Amino acid sequence: MPVDQSQPTLRQKQLLKELRGCCDEMSGQQLHRALQDSPYAMGLATVYRNLRQLQQRGLVRCRHLPTGEALYAPVERDLHHLTCVDCGQTLPIEHCPLHNLNIPKEQSHDFQLIFHTLEFFGLCESCQKGQKLP
Amino acid sequence: MPVDQSQPTLRQKQLLKELRGCCDEMSGQQLHRALQDSPYAMGLATVYRNLRQLQQRGLVRCRHLPTGEALYAPVERDLHHLTCVDCGQTLPIEHCPLHNLNIPKEQSHDFQLIFHTLEFFGLCESCQKGQKLP
DNA sequence: TTTACTGCAAAGCATTTGCAGGGCG
DNA sequence: CGCCCTGCAAATGCTTTGCAGTAAA
Numbered sequence: 335m336p337v338d339q340s341q342p343t344l345r346q347k348q349l350l351k352e353l354r355g356c357c358d359e360m361s362g363q364q365l366h367r368a369l370q371d372s373p374y375a376m377g378l379a380t381v382y383r384n385l386r387q388l389q390q391r392g393l394v395r396c397r398h399l400p401t402g403e404a405l406y407a408p409v410e411r412d413l414h415h416l417t418c419v420d421c422g423q424t425l426p427i428e429h430c431p432l433h434n435l436n437i438p439k440e441q442s443h444d445f446q447l448i449f450h451t452l453e454f455f456g457l458c459e460s461c462q463k464g465q466k467l468p
Numbered sequence: 469m470p471v472d473q474s475q476p477t478l479r480q481k482q483l484l485k486e487l488r489g490c491c492d493e494m495s496g497q498q499l500h501r502a503l504q505d506s507p508y509a510m511g512l513a514t515v516y517r518n519l520r521q522l523q524q525r526g527l528v529r530c531r532h533l534p535t536g537e538a539l540y541a542p543v544e545r546d547l548h549h550l551t552c553v554d555c556g557q558t559l560p561i562e563h564c565p566l567h568n569l570n571i572p573k574e575q576s577h578d579f580q581l582i583f584h585t586l587e588f589f590g591l592c593e594s595c596q597k598g599q600k601l602p
Numbered sequence: 603t604t605t606a607c608t609g610c611a612a613a614g615c616a617t618t619t620g621c622a623g624g625g626c627g
Numbered sequence: 628c629g630c631c632c633t634g635c636a637a638a639t640g641c642t643t644t645g646c647a648g649t650a651a652a
Contacts, residue, residue: 343632363616377634382617389553390591398532402641403616416579419523427575441561445550445590452586456579457524477607497641511609516642518607536616537641 338391346384348374350393350408358426359397359407395449399424414452420461427454472525480518482508484527484542492560493531493541529583533558548586554595561588 342350352368353360360368366381376384385406388394395409400422407413417424476484486502487494494502500515510518519540522528529543534556541547551558 345632361616378616379618379635380633383632386553389589395589396534398536400530401616402532402536402538404536416575416577418579419520419582425577441550443550443559444593444596445552445588446596447588447590448553449590450586450588452584454579454581454584455523455529456581456583459578462578462580479607495641512641513610513643514608535640 338387342388342391342393343384345374345376345380346388346391346393348376349381349384350388353394353406353408356407359405359413361403361405365406389448392448395451397451397453400455409449412449414454416454416456418458418461419455420457423458476522476525476527477518479508479510479514480522480525480527482510483515483518484522487528487540487542490541493539493547495537495539499540523582526582529585531585531587543583546583548588550588550590552592552595553589554591557592 348369349365352365362378362382362385365385366376366378369375369381385394385396388406389396393409394406395411396404396406397415398404400417400419414427415424416427482503483499486499496512496516496519499519500510500512503509503515519528519530522540523530527543528540529545530538530540531549532538534551534553548561549558550561
């Protein structure tokens with residue numbers, strides 16, 4: 335049986351709506367804060383529990399900043415990024431060079447693919463100049 | 469000026485050697501433990517401090533598990549992975565479909581590229597069957 | 603002596619977990 | 628009643644930072 339296709343719960347729909355309303359991606363903490371003042375406020379634990387389920391349902395994607403912080407976005411938004419290994423700033427790359435990329439079947443290990451992340455790392459312009467750690 | 473080209477320090481060389489000796493990738497904690505019994509033992513903080521510098525020198529690459537744990541490998545080893553969003557197991561993918569991938573200049577934001585990560589996420593076979601969270 | 607690097611221990615912080623309470627069939 | 632989901636607070640675990648000592652230049 336594939337990804338869980340049943341209806342997302344109410345809370346999950348609210349999270350998804352918030353993510354879709356945002357132009358890029360949000361962390362668990364941000365989502366928690368963003369909903370705090372709305373009628374849809376929910377505890378931090380609940381945010382994380384549901385984000386995990388949204389991922390497993392194939393509705394949300396996730397990547398990690400160099401800090402280890404996780405950022406979430408709707409799966410259909412295929413964003414990729416450019417991150418500075420020095421200062422940590424991260425910029426979106428539009429027009430992913432790998433639209434609809436797949437893995438050769440021999441290597442799929444029978445996984446059911448949900449999404450992929452493609453991230454580039456390097457030094458941003460100012461860190462190339464500064465060249466000294468912050 | 470590009471990536472810091474000066475000689476890596478002694479400690480950095482030791483870390484690099486350890487990484488090169490390993491067949492896949494290692495976390496900061498693993499590196500710390502691995503060196504513990506050798507004549508090259510060093511504190512955990514030192515491990516992390518030098519791993520960051522190795523990254524900035526363009527010698528080491530890094531990716532994050534869904535748990536947020538960071539895994540390091542030599543840059544020249546272009547590994548990519550397949551990770552289960554349910555149980556978290558992660559398998560290496562050989563023969564990266566994107567060898568020597570680059571970003572179109574217009575999108576490079578003048579970054580000096582060091583490495584990229586390409587990670588696939590999905591459900592592994594057993595999690596597809598179980599379908600219930602652990 | 604000035605600078606760079608280290609160890610240790612103490613934070614820091616995002617995330618997870620335990621557990622009791624509430625909603626709903 | 629039993630199940631699922633939630634909030635809260637405590638615990639986890641990786642990583643970073645502060646600081647004083649030490650080695651190098």
